[in-house]
Amino acid sequence: MTSAPYASRERSTKERILGAAEALFATHGFAGASLRQVTAAARVNLAAVNYHFGSKDKLIEEVFRRRLDELNTRRLAALAKVAGQEDTSLEDVLDAYIRPALDLSRNDGGGAAFVRVLARAYAEHNETLRKFLSENYGHVLRQFAGEFARLLPGLAKEEIYWRLDIVTGALTYAMADFGVIQRKNDVDERDHRETAAEHLIRFAAAGLRNPSVSTSTATR
Amino acid sequence: MTSAPYASRERSTKERILGAAEALFATHGFAGASLRQVTAAARVNLAAVNYHFGSKDKLIEEVFRRRLDELNTRRLAALAKVAGQEDTSLEDVLDAYIRPALDLSRNDGGGAAFVRVLARAYAEHNETLRKFLSENYGHVLRQFAGEFARLLPGLAKEEIYWRLDIVTGALTYAMADFGVIQRKNDVDERDHRETAAEHLIRFAAAGLRNPSVSTSTATR
């Protein structure tokens, strides 16, 4: 049909591998999911992974690149709509940061799994992965930090990075549905994530607005 | 010397295994750290793990039980000092929740590693582990939720669990030092965690105090 060889399968071999890898990495982790599980789920030959991607590590990187590029683009696009304007609120910027991740998690079948994979990446101490994420994620974080600095002139730049770090951690945690609290069975997964995002935005906004204090113990 | 057989080593075989496992699980994850790595780091024989613990899964459970019991006890003790009193502030209760984890992370050599292991447990989807953690962690969370409910009469019980879930996620994230922001090299690890705890307490308090809103989109 198109130019793809061995074509006219429902999806190409590379895409099927990426989809299966994403789902299995989310469930069992990078070390816990084997290439035999991945290729079996994708209904492709075992050797296809090393043929199309070179190695398991390269496959992991490709799983990230596919979604992360889109997530970063959406976040920056949402930020561009509100950045620098007078009537922009803190909630608007936080929404630009959180909403794309929420949308990603419910658009197609694989997005929800990727959010969990993203949380894995933070938990894994893999230096290669950390470096890869920092390169693709760092400039987005920097742009958001710049806008937050504009809206929060009372906070030092370093303080903003601190708080943004907490927000990102809480976001990753909430989005990945790693809470101890298990949602009721009659509540849909979408509603669950939507509610989580609403709470998180209000929570984060209140935390970011909190005025900075001098270096002392937090209590008493 | 004492009653321990093969004794008068610096520490017993079981404790050496637990310590080495804790450190390696924190660095490489449960699936990523092998028993050969663990036993080599502990300078014990490979078969010692299955002899003393029965299996790798049982070893993982024991790594958690050792620290989690102490963490839960400290948290409940700290909560008991401020619970039910008139002049208790939200920051006090949050401090009772966060401070023990901070102390644990810097007391001895293994505590800091365990906090990272704890974060791993949230990331791992292992059902056995989740169940184990829920059993040892659930009643503590419930007691804190009760005290928060007293201090925040305007919030529904379910709303409090939501926000506490976010706090726990952010705490785990911050404590495990999983941020993208890397601290300056001249800042000590202890100061780093202390600063993180201060930020987190102020952040969480502001987020918890935020009045509840009706079910609508968070922004606009």
Place this chain on the structure above:
DNA sequence: CGTATTCTCAAACGATCGTTTGATTCTTAC
């Protein structure tokens, strides 16, 4: 058409995994 290239496939590679075995060494108790 025929040749070249791309892709798939079954099979096997060596390495490593968790676990088990059986002999050996140390400790305890009478």
Place this chain on the structure above:
DNA sequence: GTAAGAATCAAACGATCGTTTGAGAATACG
């Protein structure tokens, strides 16, 4: 001192891991 028990050890078990191989099937291109 000696038997019973607990702990350690080297070695091997079968299973699974990521990766490689070489032949064969499907496609592309002249």
